[in-house]
Amino acid sequence: MKLSAVILENFRGYSQRTRIEIDDLTAFIGKNDAGKSTILEALDIFFNDGKPERGDACVHSTDTMIRIGCAFASLPTEIVLDAAAHTSLAAEHLLNEKGELEIIKEWDSSAKTPKESVFAIAMHPTNADATDLLTLKNSDLKARVKKLGIDESTVSLAINGSMRQAIREACHPLTLERKSLPLDKEDAKKVWEQLRPQLPMYALFRSDRPSQDGDEEVQSPLKFAITQALKELADDLKKIEDAVRLRAEDVAKRTLAKLNEMDGRLASELKPFFKADPKWDVFKFGLVGDNDIPINKRGSGVRRLILLNFFRAEAERRRTEKGALSVIYAIEEPETSQHPDNQRLLVQALKELAIDENTQVLVTSHTPGLAGLLPSDSLRCVRKQADGTAAVSHCSDDDLVVIANELGVLPDRRVQVLVFVEGTNDIEFLEGISAMLKPSMADVVDFTSDSRVALVPLGGASLKQWVAKHYLKNLGLPEVHIYDRDDANPPKYQPECDAVNARTNGSWAVITTKRELENYLHADAISEGMNGIGITFTDTCDVPLIVAKAVHEASGSPRTWADILGDHKELADKVSRAKKRLNRDAVAKMTAARFSQSDAAGEVSGWLKQIHAMLV
Numbered sequence: 001m002k003l004s005a006v007i008l009e010n011f012r013g014y015s016q017r018t019r020i021e022i023d024d025l026t027a028f029i030g031k032n033d034a035g036k037s038t039i040l041e042a043l044d045i046f047f048n049d050g051k052p053e054r055g056d057a058c059v060h061s062t063d064t065m066i067r068i069g070c071a072f073a074s075l076p077t078e079i080v081l082d083a084a085a086h087t088s089l090a091a092e093h094l095l096n097e098k099g100e101l102e103i104i105k106e107w108d109s110s111a112k113t114p115k116e117s118v119f120a121i122a123m124h125p126t127n128a129d130a131t132d133l134l135t136l137k138n139s140d141l142k143a144r145v146k147k148l149g150i151d152e153s154t155v156s157l158a159i160n161g162s163m164r165q166a167i168r169e170a171c172h173p174l175t176l177e178r179k180s181l182p183l184d185k186e187d188a189k190k191v192w193e194q195l196r197p198q199l200p201m202y203a204l205f206r207s208d209r210p211s212q213d214g215d216e217e218v219q220s221p222l223k224f225a226i227t228q229a230l231k232e233l234a235d236d237l238k239k240i241e242d243a244v245r246l247r248a249e250d251v252a253k254r255t256l257a258k259l260n261e262m263d264g265r266l267a268s269e270l271k272p273f274f275k276a277d278p279k280w281d282v283f284k285f286g287l288v289g290d291n292d293i294p295i296n297k298r299g300s301g302v303r304r305l306i307l308l309n310f311f312r313a314e315a316e317r318r319r320t321e322k323g324a325l326s327v328i329y330a331i332e333e334p335e336t337s338q339h340p341d342n343q344r345l346l347v348q349a350l351k352e353l354a355i356d357e358n359t360q361v362l363v364t365s366h367t368p369g370l371a372g373l374l375p376s377d378s379l380r381c382v383r384k385q386a387d388g389t390a391a392v393s394h395c396s397d398d399d400l401v402v403i404a405n406e407l408g409v410l411p412d413r414r415v416q417v418l419v420f421v422e423g424t425n426d427i428e429f430l431e432g433i434s435a436m437l438k439p440s441m442a443d444v445v446d447f448t449s450d451s452r453v454a455l456v457p458l459g460g461a462s463l464k465q466w467v468a469k470h471y472l473k474n475l476g477l478p479e480v481h482i483y484d485r486d487d488a489n490p491p492k493y494q495p496e497c498d499a500v501n502a503r504t505n506g507s508w509a510v511i512t513t514k515r516e517l518e519n520y521l522h523a524d525a526i527s528e529g530m531n532g533i534g535i536t537f538t539d540t541c542d543v544p545l546i547v548a549k550a551v552h553e554a555s556g557s558p559r560t561w562a563d564i565l566g567d568h569k570e571l572a573d574k575v576s577r578a579k580k581r582l583n584r585d586a587v588a589k590m591t592a593a594r595f596s597q598s599d600a601a602g603e604v605s606g607w608l609k610q611i612h613a614m615l616v
């Protein structure tokens with residue numbers, strides 16, 4: 001399952017119901033005390049069975065009910081409520097108007113010890129005989145079947161799901177309304193019991209930690225690794241639990257037999273039971289460095305570096321691991337105590353993590369160094385309103401102007417040439433290839449180290465790139481535009497290309513000879529970068545699509561590629577992930593020798609030389 005939104009109501013600064021959209025990478029940007037950390041902490045309460053304190057109720061509200069909710073996409077195709085039959089969330093009308101699973105947890109803050117209640121918010125039948133079916137026992141469902149005059153020979157009376165389906169059909173047409181459904185009894189309770197183990201794991205890394213033995217800043221990655229391992233080993237742990245229970249039952253059985261030899265009237269049964277569910281959180285680790293110096297005795301910057309490299313290691317591991325658990329990493333102010341170079345490494349690691357289809361990353365920030373590196377479409381503005389409550393919104397162009405000014409994200413005045421490309425994947429390609437070629441070709445531009453040139457994507461820019469586009473474009477600087485040919489004839493961007501080439505200020509534009517930049521990669525680099533997946537392609541092939549198909553077929557998924565082709569969103573997601581990995585991992589495996597074969601005509605290297613010649 002994938003988190004698509006978090007919903008807060010009457011929790012700290014969030015007075016009214018506030019729905020906050022979540023992407024693979026989501027960054028909450030705002031001033032101190034605006035309400036950024038509240039979002040991450042609310043999710044920690046939701047996923048890790050925490051409890052709000054009485055003081056967590058919003059002081060600007062008269063409501064006593066605290067509500068924290070999550071909406072999920074990429075849902076399980078079926079759930080098992082009856083051992084003999086499967087059903088689905090859609091069949092049980094447990095999805096909201098967006099087709100999401102929306103779960104709300106509530107606590108009454110006026111109670112001495114607030115108790116949790118769980119609800120599903122769904123478009124559910126309001127018909128009198130169909131609205132309460134999930135809360136009815138088998139006997140009650142049988143009575144409802146009889147009341148409605150349903151032919152019992154057409155229904156399996158032993159299976160609740162079969163009776164619910166027959167009752168709904170008898171009540172057609174169903175009237176659906178958005179309802180709050182308690183998941184606390186009968187099959188409604190079973191639904192929640194089925195779904196809880198399938199929720200994503202959630203790990204929150206806070207920024208302000210004490211420096212003491214067992215420091216959470218270092219412990220958190222280790223503790224989270226233990227939690228992941230225990231979840232993956234759940235079946236084995238269940239076997240251990242069952243073996244212990246059987247051993248206890250055997251001892252009790254033999255003890256009872258001996259007791260009966262002495263006096264059969266004393267007891268007819270001795271039944272052992274667990275006083276509490278077995279706990280497996282008994283693993284405690286520490287970290288020592290050189291000369292056995294405890295890591296918690298080192299500076300805060302070092303501890304944060306360990307955290308940074310935990311994310312880098314996780315990004316690498318999850319790229320190569322099949323069937324990885326769904327995980328949400330939430331990091332407060334990851335730039336704390338970090339040099340700007342390390343901030344760039346951290347953002348890169350987080351972006352790599354977010355590419356994985358089972359991983360989402362949430363961050364908070366209020367500094368220009370980190371915020372400027374984040375994709376602008378990942379940013380969420382968090383602001384404190386005039387009445388003291390918090391508000392969150394997607395960032396419009398006007399918001400980006402305000403954020404850039406508030407955080408001090410300013411354009412680089414050293415820029416002499418702007419190079420426009422279609423998207424951020426093209427930037428990764430050109431940065432990687434230019435840096436790789438520079439040692440053997442002194443007359444090519446290196447986009448990674450030359451401050452005189454700025455790469456600007458026409459879509460999906462980072463905040464820093466957006467600022468360059470927004471401010472520097474009006475300075476009349478020479479521009480270079482590089483467009484993919486794709487498969488249209490004439491090329492889609494031919495008019496834009498002609499317009500740029502008609503300028504008289506030194507600007508120029510090209511359209512790739514091959515289909516797109518991925519076609520300039522060497523097949524061996526693709527194989528090495530994609531963990532051994534080999535493909536063959538021509539200059540006109542859709543390389544990301546071919547790679548997406550190969551990755552899917554190698555994953556062992558029960559869904560066929562034909563199924564994926566029929567699911568537009570799933571197909572788009574897979575192609576997008578393939579494109580990102582090609583421009584990151586395959587580009588990293590390119591060499592000058594390989595590029596001389598894949599770009600035999602010297603097309604790309606020619607662009608880089610021409611751009612370099614424009615710089616003074």
